[in-house]
Amino acid sequence: MNFNLDKITRESVKNLKPYSSARDEYVSDGSEMVFLDANENPYESGVNRYPDPYQRSVKNVLADIKGAPADHLLLGNGSDEVLDLLFRAFCEPGQDYIITLPPTYGMYQVLAGINNVGVTEITLNADFQPQVSKILETQSPQSKLLFLCSPNNPTSNSFDTKSMHDLLSGFKGIVVVDEAYIDFSNQESCVSQLYKYPNLVVTQTLSKAYGMAGIRLGLCWASLEIIAILNKIKPPYNVNQLTQLKALERLQDRAGVAQEIQNILSERNVMEQALGAIPFVTEVFPSDANFVLARVDDANRRYDQLLAAGIVIRNRTTQALCENTLRFTVGTPEENRKLITALKSIA
Numbered sequence: 001m002n003f004n005l006d007k008i009t010r011e012s013v014k015n016l017k018p019y020s021s022a023r024d025e026y027v028s029d030g031s032e033m034v035f036l037d038a039n040e041n042p043y044e045s046g047v048n049r050y051p052d053p054y055q056r057s058v059k060n061v062l063a064d065i066k067g068a069p070a071d072h073l074l075l076g077n078g079s080d081e082v083l084d085l086l087f088r089a090f091c092e093p094g095q096d097y098i099i100t101l102p103p104t105y106g107m108y109q110v111l112a113g114i115n116n117v118g119v120t121e122i123t124l125n126a127d128f129q130p131q132v133s134k135i136l137e138t139q140s141p142q143s144k145l146l147f148l149c150s151p152n153n154p155t156s157n158s159f160d161t162k163s164m165h166d167l168l169s170g171f172k173g174i175v176v177v178d179e180a181y182i183d184f185s186n187q188e189s190c191v192s193q194l195y196k197y198p199n200l201v202v203t204q205t206l207s208k209a210y211g212m213a214g215i216r217l218g219l220c221w222a223s224l225e226i227i228a229i230l231n232k233i234k235p236p237y238n239v240n241q242l243t244q245l246k247a248l249e250r251l252q253d254r255a256g257v258a259q260e261i262q263n264i265l266s267e268r269n270v271m272e273q274a275l276g277a278i279p280f281v282t283e284v285f286p287s288d289a290n291f292v293l294a295r296v297d298d299a300n301r302r303y304d305q306l307l308a309a310g311i312v313i314r315n316r317t318t319q320a321l322c323e324n325t326l327r328f329t330v331g332t333p334e335e336n337r338k339l340i341t342a343l344k345s346i347a
Contacts, residue, residue, distance in 0.1 A: 002172055003199040005225055008144055013089050013233060021236040023053050051241035054231075058244050061251045062219065068191050072221055074230050075239050079180065079205045079218030080107055085230050086201065087115040090144045090174060098145040099138065101130055103154055103319035105178060108147045118142075123320050128155040128285075130163050136170045144173045151181040154316045154327050156287040158187045168197045174226070176201045181289035183209030183261055184268075191221045198223050208290055209261050212250055215243045264290050268330045274340045275328070279347050282324075291329045299324040302346065309342040 006014070022038035041048045055075045063070035076082035091098065097118030100108045104124075112119045120143065122135050130148065139146075146167065150159040168175050177190045179202055190202045202221040207213035217239065220230065250257070268287055275284045275294045280302065283295040296302050299317040303326060306313055314327040328339065 008090050018232045047241050053236050055239050058247050074220040074227050076218040077238050078216040079203050082203050082218045082220040084111050087111050089229050091117040096142045096144045100147050103322050104149045105153050128157050132163050132166050146171050146175045149178040151185050151288040156289045156293050158185050158288045174199050178203050180205045184290050185288040215246050217247050264330050267336050278343050293327050295325050305346040311342050
């Protein structure tokens, strides 16, 4: 494939000498030491020391869970920081642009605006799948990033495997596969394809399946070369100590996480069937995520009615291809029963 990482990396980033923190220069091996190197408060509070800037303990556990080497992993303050780093590393402000496939996660557009990077939108087809030929024909030397959200938000479906491989093979920039909802899908993670595609970046999160949205921890899997560039520009202590400790605690409970995922998948089936029986619901889209997208007769009206009934959902009717659609996150069995009761009452 025709991919040259050096060619698409910003010159300012190539020439950048990264900040070296105290914990870069000395990495503890667990020995009893007197730390007088980082101008920290010496009185123990549990968080008076700077955290590991490379989150080694968390990465090692994640590497074991995901079956990929820890040195191919970068952690960020939520996936949004990871995505922002990709813009800052590879997109020259005022010159380069990204390609997005609406309807999709809105933060790609926001980050492009923040970084003064252009956006080319190529809408998904009627089946919510990428228009591969059009995407590849549209690319240019200035199209640095292509964002594929799979399973996609808000459409809840996964992209066709062949389409993904064709885009990874044919796109000359970096293909960012956003797998925030991969744990709810039967589709294999693209992390397994890292060695095949040097232009592949896979982002994941602990916010969804792992139930840790509040700690803000995002994952980025990529080649050693791409990870090295991102480590060069990330803030030195971007993931705080409390986040690292809470992540380690939760990641140890693999059985608990797996059970919660199964519960959500079971409740998703219940929700899909219930929505299909509501008279004003005209279509329920197959879901590969922890939410269900449904088309209704009047999304604005139904949204207001559910809000009045104490149920908060997302109205996606303004998104491309999503006219009169509502997005329902799968809740607990009790929460889902309340939703179904409210839907029946307003019907």
